Amino acid sequence: DVKVTQSSRYLVKRTGEKVFLECVQDMDHENMFWYRQDPGLGLRLIYFSYDVKMKEKGDIPEGYSVSREKKERFSLILESASTNQTSMYLCASSPQVVRQFFGPGTRLTVL
Amino acid sequence: DQQVKQNSPSLSVQEGRISILNCDYTNSMFDYFLWYKKYPAEGPTFLISISSIKDKNEDGRFTVFLNKSAKHLSLHIVPSQPGDSAVYFCAAGIKAAGNKLTFGGGTRVLVKP
Numbered sequence: 001d002v003k004v005t006q007s008s009r010y011l012v013k014r015t016g017e018k019v020f021l022e023c024v025q026d027m028d029h030e031n032m033f034w035y036r037q038d039p040g041l042g043l044r045l046i047y048f049s050y051d052v053k054m055k056e057k058g059d060i061p062e063g064y065s066v067s068r069e070k071k072e073r074f075s076l077i078l079e080s081a082s083t084n085q086t087s088m089y090l091c092a093s094s095p096q097v098v099r100q101f102f103g104p105g106t107r108l109t110v111l
Numbered sequence: 112d113q114q115v116k117q118n119s120p121s122l123s124v125q126e127g128r129i130s131i132l133n134c135d136y137t138n139s140m141f142d143y144f145l146w147y148k149k150y151p152a153e154g155p156t157f158l159i160s161i162s163s164i165k166d167k168n169e170d171g172r173f174t175v176f177l178n179k180s181a182k183h184l185s186l187h188i189v190p191s192q193p194g195d196s197a198v199y200f201c202a203a204g205i206k207a208a209g210n211k212l213t214f215g216g217g218t219r220v221l222v223k224p
Contacts, residue, residue: 031210043214090154098143098204102154
């Protein structure tokens with residue numbers, strides 16, 4: 001079974017803090033994705049990566065950056081957290097097919 | 112501009128009856144469609160998919176129908192069970208453009224015993 005893990009299930013941070021969200025997949029997938037989920041808006045793509053050290057902006061990249069130094073690990077960075085970044089963050093991975101496999105999510109609250 | 116829309120934010124159905132979830136899209140380049148199911152505090156799990164070369168795909172109690180001319184797909188769950196209570200997302204992608212997916216806003220389904 002594909003396993004995608006995220007470093008924290010719940011996180012509380014203060015405005016202005018730098019936040020790191022980690023995602024690890026164990027199936028040697030080439031592609032990894034970061035989404036945020038907000039009520040009524042579904043899942044919105046923040047960043048994705050097709051390979052190590054490669055990254056591409058998704059639909060809402062502002063305020064975020066990413067890092068992919070190893071194939072199995074994809075990190076999402078909030079350079080200076082703001083209250084409007086309070087959300088559920090979901091990481092996903094996929095091989096060279098369209099179907100994506102999701103982690104359990106990180107509920108981030110920025111105070 | 113939302114390219115994938117689920118116009119019903121919620122749906123309530125009696126156990127044993129049919130649940131019908133709808134999804135509309137605007138980008139005619141989409142050639143692959145998926146449905147995901149999500150429980151609270153968990154990540155979405157894959158349910159069923161359909162390629163644009165088909166108009167129907169069935170897997171147990173779940174059937175997805177695709178109407179390309181109307182840019183519309185639907186998910187039928189028959190019979191509905193209380194464990195089906197969750198949020199359902201439709202998603203669309205373009206195979207030649209890599210593995211990006213565009214998701215709808217979700218429909219919350221409640222199956223009453």
